[in-house]
Amino acid sequence: MKGYNATKRILITGGAGFLGSHLCERLVKEGNDVVCLDNYFTGRKKNVEHLMDCHNFELIRHDVTIPLFLEVDQIYNLACPASPVHYQYNAVKTIKTSVLGAINMLGLAKRVRARVLQASTSEVYGDPNVHPQREDYWGHVNPIGIRSCYDEGKRVAETLFFDYHRQNNVDIRVMRIFNTYGPRMHPNDGRVVSNFIVQALRGENLTLYGDGAQTRSFCYVDDLIEGMYRLMNKDDFIGPVNIGNPGEFTIKELAEQVIALTGSKSGIVYKPLPSDDPKQRCPDISLAKKHLKWEPTIKLAEGLKKTIEYFKESI
Ligand code: NAD
Numbered sequence: 001m002k003g004y005n006a007t008k009r010i011l012i013t014g015g016a017g018f019l020g021s022h023l024c025e026r027l028v029k030e031g032n033d034v035v036c037l038d039n040y041f042t043g044r045k046k047n048v049e050h051l052m053d054c055h056n057f058e059l060i061r062h063d064v065t066i067p068l069f070l071e072v073d074q075i076y077n078l079a080c081p082a083s084p085v086h087y088q089y090n091a092v093k094t095i096k097t098s099v100l101g102a103i104n105m106l107g108l109a110k111r112v113r114a115r116v117l118q119a120s121t122s123e124v125y126g127d128p129n130v131h132p133q134r135e136d137y138w139g140h141v142n143p144i145g146i147r148s149c150y151d152e153g154k155r156v157a158e159t160l161f162f163d164y165h166r167q168n169n170v171d172i173r174v175m176r177i178f179n180t181y182g183p184r185m186h187p188n189d190g191r192v193v194s195n196f197i198v199q200a201l202r203g204e205n206l207t208l209y210g211d212g213a214q215t216r217s218f219c220y221v222d223d224l225i226e227g228m229y230r231l232m233n234k235d236d237f238i239g240p241v242n243i244g245n246p247g248e249f250t251i252k253e254l255a256e257q258v259i260a261l262t263g264s265k266s267g268i269v270y271k272p273l274p275s276d277d278p279k280q281r282c283p284d285i286s287l288a289k290k291h292l293k294w295e296p297t298i299k300l301a302e303g304l305k306k307t308i309e310y311f312k313e314s315i
């Protein structure tokens with residue numbers, strides 16, 4: 001049952017994390033009634049500190065693996081560590097977060113008839129042998145490797161979303177997020193963009209894993225949040241849909257750009273490539289363009305500059 005007014009009540013799990021905090025900000029600004037849920041494993045209250053005084057923002061310390069009962073109209077399910085360093089720290093917990101978290105949020109959505117969006121990932125494609133990746137590609141995933149807790153956890157979550165949809169008519173949205181970066185990444189997050197910028201600003205050598213020929217496609221956070229918002233609010237399209245920037249760069253090129261843009265005297269030091277590290281990754285975003293009229297607008301150099309400014313002030 002809706003309350004007295006037409007304000008949308010929105011739950012964001014993982015809301016104090018990097019992406020979640022930007023989403024909270026956007027939805028609070030729009031006047032929605034926003035509930036941010038987080039267990040602070042990789043997220044920080046600091047990320048949403050500026051929203052604390054808003055009458056339409058609430059923060060709940062809760063673990064998504066435990067059921068929760070709330071009256072809401074929309075659920076964005078973002079709770080899950082996203083950096084390999086952090087999701088491998090407690091692999092079993094990572095799977096529980098993806099799988100039990102999905103079951104709990106789908107159960108809640110079913111009960112209160114909310115629309116629920118899953119923050120899935122390009123990792124469902126594993127180390128892809130189809131390039132660029134389209135949504136109808138089933139992937140090439142090692143089920144027993146060190147990345148599997150995350151990749152397979154997210155794959156099962158997608159399965160659960162589609163089964164709840166088919167079986168119980170739950171109103172789902174599934175979004176496959178490709179590498180995203182920007183302000184409010186944790187300085188110790190461990191992902192490549194934040195690592196390189198922090199190292200360059202501190203005058204330390206940039207740690208390049210392998211020979212740096214592996215590729216990624218980097219999307220700036222504002223573009224990503226716009227795609228997420230559009231998917232949630234589109235009535236006739238449930239996904240799965242790739243949201244990412246199709247501009248593809250080698251990790252070595254990224255290191256060189258970061259050194260140039262920061263004006264750092266840092267060099268590059270080569271470290272072993274972690275196992276199962278995907279060799280190439282680039283989204284085909286035709287579906288997002290067609291159904292959501294979405295495509296990224298912020299080029300890598302521009303996004304890196306904004307991110308560098310953030311880290312200059314925060315480290
Ligand atoms: P992040 O680590 O900054 O945010 C994840 C948030 O979830 C954190 O605030 C963390 O404390 C919280 N969390 C973790 N386990 C939880 C639990 N059991 N209960 C409650 N909260 C929990 O990472 P992010 O980059 O903001 O990623 C957000 C979501 O987007 C994740 O689901 C991630 O898998 C997905 N994603 C992100 C990217 C990316 O490049 N940023 C790419 C693909 C997918």
Ligand code: UDP
Nearest residue numbers: 084190191192193195207208209214251277
């Ligand atoms: N990487 C790197 N140095 C770092 C961190 C990451 O060379 O300090 C590499 C990593 O091996 C991978 C790429 O950068 O090939 C992207 O890594 P990230 O952890 O950001 O994300 P993912 O591998 O999940 O795409």
